[in-house]
Amino acid sequence: MVRWLTAEEQTTWSAYIRMRQRLEAAMAAGLARDGLSMPDYEIMVALSAAPGGRLRARDLAAEICWDKSRLSKHLARMDTRGLIERAPAADDARGISVCLTERGREALRRAAPNHVELVRQLFVDELTPDESTLLRTLSDRVATAAEELGGID
Template sequence: MPRWLSEEEQQTWQSYIQMRQRLDAVLAAGLGEHGLSMSDYELLVPLSAAAGGCLRAKELAAEVCWDKSRLSKQLARMATRGLVDRVPAEDDARGIVVSLTEAGRKVLREAAPEHVELVRELFVDRMTDAESAAVRSLAEKVILASESRSGAPS
């Protein structure tokens, strides 16, 4: 028998969902002004942080918690727009290496300052230091619990 949520738990869960949806909508609109989607940004950020701006597709998928099909379709769209390149891995005929192009790096440099400012304005600046620590602690617990359920690497 399921353990139904109490009224207070339900309100907490719904508040989280509404916060996430509204935050995502505002952030997506900001990125859209630069011709990027949230999905584009989610992939450009880890590529920009990687050595040489390159990651194996398998590593990139793990980094953003996406399945192979979703990643492949998004990378195809981004490659068409010149944001990334995909080439076969030299050491593995089945592997793909994804690299950030100069165009991808340029649009990320243009979009990131506004994006970070929105994150700060809408999320970070709304919390005290104690609340920020509590959010981090909760996030770490949820990540660990979800990884143990999905079998994803820690």
């Protein structure tokens, strides 16, 4: 039996979708001014946070919740642009290791201040401290439920 959404639940869901779409579009436009896409930035941030700026491709995919094929195609584009390098993993030649290049690090250093300012302007500054705490709690709860239901690692 389908548990259809009530009018209020549908309004809440629609408001979330609208917020997510508008926020992602604004973030993408901001990064485009620095020559990067949202996927580029996601990958670069994950790599920059990793020890030595390097991750196995499978770990990177898990970190950003991408499937292997999507990641492989995007990494090929980033490699062509000189933002990352791919090489056989040191501990397993069947695996691929991905690292930021100096060009990638510089692109991230250049884009990060503008990106953070946009996040602050469009997101952080719109929330009171209590709203921020509540949103973080709700986001963690929903993400955990999605991970458990969807088999996300």
